[in-house]
Amino acid sequence: xxxxxxxxxxxxxxxxxxxxxxxxxxxxxxxxxxxxxxxxxxxxxxxxxxxxxxxxxxxxxxxxxxxxxxxxxxxxxxxxxxxxxxxxxxxxxxxxxxxxxxxxxxxxxxxxxxxxxxxxxxxxxxxxxxxxxxxxxxxxxxxxxxxxxxxxxxxxxxxxxxxxxxxxxxxxxxxxxxxxxxxxxxxxxxxxxxxxxxxxxxxxxxxxxxxxxxxxxxxxxxxxxxxxxxxxxxxxxxxxxxxxxxxxxxxxxxxxxxxxxxxxxxxxxxxxxxxxxxxxxxxxxxxxxxxxxxxxxxxxxxxxxxxxxxxxxxxxxxxxxxxxxxxxxxxxxxxxxxxxxxxxxxxxxxxxxxxxxxxxxxxxxxxxxxxxxxxxxxxxxxxxxxxxxxxxxxxxxxxxxxxxxxxxxxxxxxxxxxxxxxxxxxxxxxxxxxxxxxxxxxxxxxxxxxxxxxxxxxxxxxxxxxxxxxxxxxxxxxxxxxxxxxxxxxxxxxxxxxxxxxxxxxxxxxxx
Ligand SMILES: Cc1cc2nc3c(=O)[nH]c(=O)nc-3n(C[C@H](O)[C@H](O)[C@H](O)COP(=O)(O)OP(=O)(O)OC[C@H]3O[C@@H](n4cnc5c(N)ncnc54)[C@H](O)[C@@H]3O)c2cc1C
Ligand code: SF4
Numbered sequence: 001x002x003x004x005x006x007x008x009x010x011x012x013x014x015x016x017x018x019x020x021x022x023x024x025x026x027x028x029x030x031x032x033x034x035x036x037x038x039x040x041x042x043x044x045x046x047x048x049x050x051x052x053x054x055x056x057x058x059x060x061x062x063x064x065x066x067x068x069x070x071x072x073x074x075x076x077x078x079x080x081x082x083x084x085x086x087x088x089x090x091x092x093x094x095x096x097x098x099x100x101x102x103x104x105x106x107x108x109x110x111x112x113x114x115x116x117x118x119x120x121x122x123x124x125x126x127x128x129x130x131x132x133x134x135x136x137x138x139x140x141x142x143x144x145x146x147x148x149x150x151x152x153x154x155x156x157x158x159x160x161x162x163x164x165x166x167x168x169x170x171x172x173x174x175x176x177x178x179x180x181x182x183x184x185x186x187x188x189x190x191x192x193x194x195x196x197x198x199x200x201x202x203x204x205x206x207x208x209x210x211x212x213x214x215x216x217x218x219x220x221x222x223x224x225x226x227x228x229x230x231x232x233x234x235x236x237x238x239x240x241x242x243x244x245x246x247x248x249x250x251x252x253x254x255x256x257x258x259x260x261x262x263x264x265x266x267x268x269x270x271x272x273x274x275x276x277x278x279x280x281x282x283x284x285x286x287x288x289x290x291x292x293x294x295x296x297x298x299x300x301x302x303x304x305x306x307x308x309x310x311x312x313x314x315x316x317x318x319x320x321x322x323x324x325x326x327x328x329x330x331x332x333x334x335x336x337x338x339x340x341x342x343x344x345x346x347x348x349x350x351x352x353x354x355x356x357x358x359x360x361x362x363x364x365x366x367x368x369x370x371x372x373x374x375x376x377x378x379x380x381x382x383x384x385x386x387x388x389x390x391x392x393x394x395x396x397x398x399x400x401x402x403x404x405x406x407x408x409x410x411x412x413x414x415x416x417x418x419x420x421x422x423x424x425x426x427x428x429x430x431x432x433x434x435x436x437x438x439x440x441x442x443x444x445x446x447x448x449x450x451x452x453x454x455x456x457x458x459x460x461x462x463x464x465x466x467x468x469x470x471x472x473x474x475x476x477x478x479x480x481x482x483x484x485x486x487x488x489x490x491x492x493x494x495x496x497x498x499x500x501x502x503x504x505x506x507x508x509x510x511x512x
Pocket of ligand 2: 348349350351352428429430432438439442443444445446455456470504
């Protein structure tokens with residue numbers, strides 16, 4: 001009897017462990033486009049189109065490689081649109097011994113597979129996801145007995161484990177593990193995004209674009225223009241383009257934000273990486289090679305590798321270490337409703353408007369826009385952690401719960417109480433003024449805290465500090481900020497808090 005190999009939409013890699021265990025011409029490889037999975041939060045139109053097209057292309061590649069593929073299309077009239085019922089249908093139509101699956105990336109899917117097993121609906125064999133560079137077990141082992149799980153130390157271990165950017169004696173190349181002091185510059189005058197490559201649209205993609213346009217008109221975001229690669233071949237072209245043309249400046253402008261420039265020198269590789277079209281180690285190796293070939297400086301290469309070998313693996317490790325309990329955390333008890341402008345971009349705050357418009361148009365905004373603009377505002381305004389997470393999960397083409405949740409709840413909203421971030425990533429308008437040119441085009445003034453034209457980030461920042469003063473007293477890294485707040489005369493404090501109230505009132509009325 002055959003095995004049924006289930007492939008989830010983010011498992012589009014030929015090297016996947018379940019495919020390695022597949023008996024070609026006997027086992028059935030099943031992929032499905034299910035309403036349940038693409039609308040439980042309403043995915044951005046570009047995200048649906050990217051995944052449907054990438055899945056369909058991958059199914060074709062599997063067929064060419066000799067696998068037996070069962071592909072359930074979204075518009076197949078027999079599609080029951082839910083995982084349980086699709087499993088039933090598959091089991092009725094074919095004699096199947098067991099399900100073989102590479103561990104899904106998200107907890108609720110793993111839970112479902114385990115339930116099928118426990119309820120004896122069908123035997124399920126789970127295989128590790130070897131595309132990641134730190135297994136659940138090795139991360140748990142690293143985390144064991146540690147008081148604080150700081151990414152920097154995890155990253156150093158990963159550098160050693162994979163022998164990346166090391167001297168022959170095991171010390172870091174150049175003498176330091178981290179070159180961030182050379183990175184993170186404000187935008188240079190006149191800086192713009194270098195050109196990106198484009199891909200000819202395949203007949204598969206064209207069909208998918210029509211399907212998505214007809215079927216998901218009420219989902220957030222613009223479908224066109226659509227520039228995403230949808231095959232591994234094209235994703236590799238994106239990778240090569242990044243390494244040769246953009247990596248040299250990646251580090252310097254990693255944190256810079258510029259009006260009308262969503263990408264700058266960022267790689268745009270996360271969607272391909274998370275869906276399986278690219279693999280983390282191949283990316284790190286290519287970046288390392290660029291350093292040895294002297295085509296990119298060490299600070300850029302190290303900074304970039306740290307994002308993938310360090311942050312990405314660490315974030316996944318945190319998710320699996322703390323789930324399912326992690327999802328219920330709300331350390332700062334943040335409950336204010338998500339303002340409508342997170343969807344409409346109708347706000348006078350130029351920085352928020354830019355970040356949301358980039359998101360709407362590209363299903364993308366870069367890390368600092370996610371963290372220090374939309375995330376920072378959500379943090380200091382105390383927006384509801386569940387609503388904010390649902391927003392991040394639906395609007396970005398690279399979003400899956402395993403990576404979105406620790407980034408949003410943990411890093412951005414400090415909702416996990418300091419597991420991911422040693423202190424809240426809260427900032428006033430001054431930070432945004434320094435790292436972007438947004439403020440020059442804003443009706444608000446980042447240099448003032450009080451009055452009609454005061455930047456809302458300023459008073460909201462202090463209001464946030466005051467709101468959580470007691471909690472932050474135990475956080476050494478908040479010491480300076482707290483003592484600054486405490487030194488303000490009482491009249492000044494009251495004025496700032498009143499100003500913050502004013503912003504909250506306007507927020508509730510929808511015109512901030
Ligand atoms: C609130 C918030 C939500 C986020 N949600 C997601 C998400 O749903 N999916 C996602 O992939 N990333 C998420 N990130 C992390 C990061 O913002 C994106 O990975 C990055 O912006 C993707 O763009 P890029 O490929 O151009 O990245 P680059 O800036 O070019 O970085 C290179 C790669 O490093 C990896 N990386 C960098 N930072 C992180 C990080 N913090 N966590 C995980 N991987 C990282 C990504 O794979 C990325 O492709 C989130 C960050 C924040 C602050
Ligand atoms: S002034 Fe304030 S609201 Fe306006 S762009 Fe600058 S930081 Fe954003």
